[in-house]
Amino acid sequence: GEFALMNYRITGDFLAPFRITPFIEEISPTLVEVVIKVRADIPEKNFGSNVQVIFPIARATNGVSIRLDSNIDQSAEFKGKDSRIEWTIKKFRGCSEHTMRAKITLKEASSSNVRREMGPVSLGFEIPMHNVSNLQVKYLRIQEQHKAYNPYRWVRYLTQSASYVARI
Numbered sequence: 004g005e006f007a008l009m010n011y012r013i014t015g016d017f018l019a020p021f022r023i024t025p026f027i028e029e030i031s032p033t034l035v036e037v038v039i040k041v042r043a044d045i046p047e048k049n050f051g052s053n054v055q056v057i058f059p060i061a062r063a064t065n066g067v068s069i070r071l072d073s074n075i076d077q078s079a080e081f082k083g084k085d086s087r088i089e090w091t092i093k094k095f096r097g098c099s100e101h102t103m104r105a106k107i108t109l110k111e112a113s114s115s116n117v118r119r120e121m122g123p124v125s126l127g128f129e130i131p132m133h134n135v136s137n138l139q140v141k142y143l144r145i146q147e148q149h150k151a152y153n154p155y156r157w158v159r160y161l162t163q164s165a166s167y168v169a170r171i
Contacts, residue, residue: 008140008158012165017135020045020162021095023169025058025124032112033065039090039124042100051095051128056103058088061120065108072102079103086120095128122171130162 024040039058043051060067060081067081067088079090090103109117140158 008143011136011138013136018044019167020130020133020135021051021054021126021128021167023056023124023126025122025169025171027118027121027171029113029118030106033109035061035107035109035113035117035121037088037105037107037121038102039105040100040102041092041095041126043095043097045097045130045133047096047098049097049130049133051097051130052093053127053129054092054095055127056090056092057125057127058090058105059120059122060086060088060105060107061109061113061117062086063110063117065110067108068106070104072104075101077101079105081105124169124171126164126167126169128162128164128167132160133162134160135162 020043022042022044024042026038028036030036037058037060039056041054041056045051064083064086069079069081069088071077071079076093077091079088081088088105092101095101143158145154
């Protein structure tokens with residue numbers, strides 16, 4: 004079986020595993036281009052799995068054209084009902100960077116109100132066998148009097164995002 008040995012939260016300074024760089028440019032009064040770059044600042048041997056970038060956009064959106072930068076296993080779609088773009092990357096290698104470009108067509112000429120409706124960018128991910136704090140389990144002893152199983156000697160580290168947000 005599997006169980007969580009320890010859960011903890013880091014509140015001090017640490018090197019974040021992903022860096023998000025959002026950029027918004029108004030091309031015309033009814034056309035806005037959004038570029039979101041995500042860089043994995045984790046060792047090259049590690050990877051982020053099921054990385055999901057969510058970007059809320061203006062409610063006055065008429066349509067969205069999305070372009071992804073590389074041929075890795077990724078997808079992006081516009082969720083009109085929720086007024087957001089969801090970008091999913093199945094396996095995000097360490098020390099790599101990916102970019103999503105979205106051209107957003109608005110129903111009416113943009114105003115400062117439309118720009119305020121966009122963002123923030125949120126990120127969800129899991130990084131197996133990596134921990135940001137460098138906390139390590141050196142020794143583990145299971146004390147149970149009535150053991151009906153043979154424990155395996157293996158500890159799995161898993162870094163998960165809880166609230167990972169980049170303001171625009």
